Amino acid sequence: MSLEKNKVYCENCNEKVNYNIIKEKLKEYKGIEVNVEQNIGVCEICNEKLYIIDLEEDNLKRLYSKYRELTGIVSPQDIIDFRSRYNISQRELVAILDWGKMTINRYERGSLPNQSHSDILRLIIKDESYFREKVEDAFKNGRISEKTYSAMYFSVEEENTVTMEDFIISRLSHKPSIYNGFRKFDLERLENIIGYLASCVNNLYKTSLNKYLWYIDFCNYKYNLKSMTGIRYVRYTFGPIIEGKNYELILNLDNKFEKEVTENYNGEITKIKSKNNYDLNIFSDKEIEIINKVVELFKSKSVTEISNLSHDEKAWIETKDMELISYEYSNELKII
Numbered sequence: 001m002s003l004e005k006n007k008v009y010c011e012n013c014n015e016k017v018n019y020n021i022i023k024e025k026l027k028e029y030k031g032i033e034v035n036v037e038q039n040i041g042v043c044e045i046c047n048e049k050l051y052i053i054d055l056e057e058d059n060l061k062r063l064y065s066k067y068r069e070l071t072g073i074v075s076p077q078d079i080i081d082f083r084s085r086y087n088i089s090q091r092e093l094v095a096i097l098d099w100g101k102m103t104i105n106r107y108e109r110g111s112l113p114n115q116s117h118s119d120i121l122r123l124i125i126k127d128e129s130y131f132r133e134k135v136e137d138a139f140k141n142g143r144i145s146e147k148t149y150s151a152m153y154f155s156v157e158e159e160n161t162v163t164m165e166d167f168i169i170s171r172l173s174h175k176p177s178i179y180n181g182f183r184k185f186d187l188e189r190l191e192n193i194i195g196y197l198a199s200c201v202n203n204l205y206k207t208s209l210n211k212y213l214w215y216i217d218f219c220n221y222k223y224n225l226k227s228m229t230g231i232r233y234v235r236y237t238f239g240p241i242i243e244g245k246n247y248e249l250i251l252n253l254d255n256k257f258e259k260e261v262t263e264n265y266n267g268e269i270t271k272i273k274s275k276n277n278y279d280l281n282i283f284s285d286k287e288i289e290i291i292n293k294v295v296e297l298f299k300s301k302s303v304t305e306i307s308n309l310s311h312d313e314k315a316w317i318e319t320k321d322m323e324l325i326s327y328e329y330s331n332e333l334k335i336i
């Protein structure tokens, strides 16, 4: 199809030209298989691709909505609905969440929230008492005025407060089975292990944390017949990860560790810092031995090296992508 009006400038031809629209499939976006069709304008004369803002905006809209559908990232409408439920402005919401001034504005206009922002938005939408905590915190710290604070209406009684801890436990708890190493998910163990790991390992990144935990859980199952934390792991392209990508939520906890997010040309990097208040007394000597062995093996290795080790494990090779990894494989672990 050729458009007579709205000629656009072609750098190659150095003049305003008519253009045709071709279809191209975008297979992957941020590591997710999206297969979204894109409309791309090409110069009628030289066939060079042109940047046509209306087409690009339309392409992005379709891409983001597919990506959201596949990853469960919150949609602009979810956020708008949420604000109208409490009758708060975009500015008030960012103040409550302590985010950058324009963040909510951008998300409502269609920008894609990062995973951790999306998790928090999902949480406040779903769980009023969690949101209420955020509001109270914002008021105590002077980020919102008393007027805003007292105008907000909550339907939940204060005693019923659901914490981030409760929410994580509800997402990760399953009956004991071969997929959680016959232990019910134990948040106290998990927090203490992460606090300890972060104190032993110089640079503990989000990506390597998943592998540390996987090896610790699986090695413990191998030698002590139970997993360490009761976490279920899923096979993912870069190695085993905590089911449902719930490490994002876990890293929002701040009892035993805190996260430090920096940006580089690749995007965000999340590093975990220990608060050095971990308690190893809740583990047996044999369990501590396992944790220390994994730390010794990995602490001088890069994220990629650790990832490569996990790719050599039968557990990773034989499990299908995005499926739960059975603790049965722990007997065949190569590293310990």
Ligand SMILES: [Zn+2]
Pocket (backbone or CB within 6 Å): 010, 011, 012, 013, 014, 017, 043, 044, 045, 046, 047, 048
């Ligand atoms: Zn041209």
